[in-house]
Amino acid sequence: MLPISRRNLLLGAAGAGTLPFLGDGRAGALASDTAPPPRWVGAGPFDYVYDPSTFDGPRYLNDHTLIKAQGRWHLFSIVGRSAPRGESPDSTRETSLAHASAPSPHGPWTTHADALTVAPSYFGEEHLWAPHVVEAGGRFRMFYAAGGASGAAINLATSSDLFTWTREPSGPLFRGLVARDPMVLRVGGEWVMYYTELSGPGGRHVVACRRSADLVHWSEPGTVFTDATTDTTVSVTESPYVVERDGWYYLFIGPRGGYEGTDVLASRDPFHFDLSGYAGHVAGHAVEAFADGDTWYASAAGWFRGGLHVAPLQWRDTPPPWQSTDNPVASLDAAGRLVVFALDASDRSMLRRVQLDPDTDTWSQWEEFGGPAGAVPTLGRNADGALEVFSLAPQGANLHHRAQRPDGGWYDWEEFGGPAGAAPAVARGADGRLEVFALSPGGASI
Template identity: 55%
Template sequence: MAMREVVCAGAFVRIYDPGADEPEAWYINDHTIVRDTDGRWHLFGITHQEPPDPFNEIEFAHATADELLGPWTKQPPALRVDPDYGETHIWAPFVVTADGRYYMFYAGGGEDRTAAAINLATSTDMFHWERRCSGPLFRDGYDARDPMVARVGDQWVMYYCATSDPAGGNHVVAYRTSTDLEHWGDRHIAYTDPTVGTEAGNTESPFVVQVDGWWYLFIGPRPDYVGTDVFRSDNPFCFRIGNKVGHIASHAAELVHDDIRWWITAAGWGQGGVYLAPLTFPHHRDSAAAKAVPR
């Protein structure tokens, strides 16, 4: 039996339109919002002119703002595809800060979609990025993509979407662990969906966060393009379809915390930019005592 839905979002407002000063409409798809050490916000994301052309998405949008709700200022692209590095496109950047550096994880594709590359670029200022000299962090399939990195205990965990077998199968949220953000262990599975296929599936854009001892997994599109489901667990490495606790009208949802509250984003093809809404978690844990994993 599914849990009652306890995670919900308020009204979405548009905070950034990449086509505002362009002669044609542009979109932002999978993206990330992160704050630098000076307190300035940065938005990075897949971008392209409308209509959608995912295998020709070759640069990452970059915008900055002093306040999360804007106004946002368009910056030159943060990164462009590098065919000499083996990239056929660049998708779904995610940025974390550690030891005075910024780490951008992203999907670089490749000719073999059963062994797609997850790549890393680093920066000291979030404006100039350099790829890891030794090549991709690892390869996986089918179309392994949408990396998201969280701190769990004394290690880093990268969640990403793939399929149960690199050639296809159940859509899954896979994960790997690291102590240094550059060397990643073997693949494990955090969530398996009953749906099967190869490319676009319903475990995209995974985002995992811990709130009040519970771990929450956000994935989509479910069941339609503009839809994200939320699952809850006492274990950051095991989520089950019966533990759904929310549904939010958002595509490519990302979570942002501004030191006061949680926010959730929305974007995607034909959506006209990036949107933001306040996100509400339950104030108290229910009677099913969850065992929190140390942060």
């Protein structure tokens, strides 16, 4: 039997029983008909704010939750031992949930004893994944994914102080094919749990939901989002997180556009989302959105990023540019030298560095290259080997480009056209000319 992990759990579901989904879960829009248009969602640069490593080695965080209580922020998260460079961690060894607290999302964070450790005697727990904590009736409820040979399960533990947790005596709240990554939101007069699932054996990736009046007894499942892909081995509906603002509901899901990518979908109906409601992208894994007073943040964590990362979350009237996680970019120039271009994380300026001697690996110092820098630049090489650099304006407007001269110098920056919503893709056609493709603002077309 395969060990249960977040990835091969999907494979095991192909032979499981059918999950009794209730249609598409549509319940009608609950928001006012006078709601304003949805906002576009984006995020600024992420800051690394908390390292969970201990005296006995480096640790990473993954799916997590943040809750503020008595003026202090508390973090609960999947935690595991970091893998050697180039390898993925073993998620079957994620058997405890980390706990830390801080006066603000940016810290300083204080590490506490792990909130929960796996209890095999508790209905066959073999792992602890994706905690989510809410407060109701003077007690805190932690929902988390567990399971093993008995199948995927969503479990519940309660606490009065966020430090001591007691599992629900009756056992798992429910089981599913690959049920995991629960998130609970108050909608109207009931509680709604969103979680990751498959539509059936060998089916599609979905975000499922269940409803409850008391946070213990839950309805049969419905489906709020179905992805078009039929590849059941790579999930793209993980870490669902829903936020309500001004009569609109925003669903954050991933990994999309890469491991460290989260799409945002907007809907007036908290029980129905689709790609026509695309409202933005955040370049982070397991992203959660939360407010501290009037300031909104996005938090992110993942296998390859160590601990907790926090970025300003932006609610915009215009589409934000797609922020690629590929930084820096490199190519050979007309003289055959390796040239590297990168964004400065502090102010989004563009920098350049040139390899002066490949035999001794001697490089120039970083220097400012100028031009707009709204996203990581894209490089193209003309038929004569000269480089062209394409870059997006900071507010996601037009593209600009700068071409290398035959003598190795550079012409001035020129506006290239648009509007564009992302850094372009550039390739050389059969006739030697460059062709440029760009996503429109909002991703409606290319």
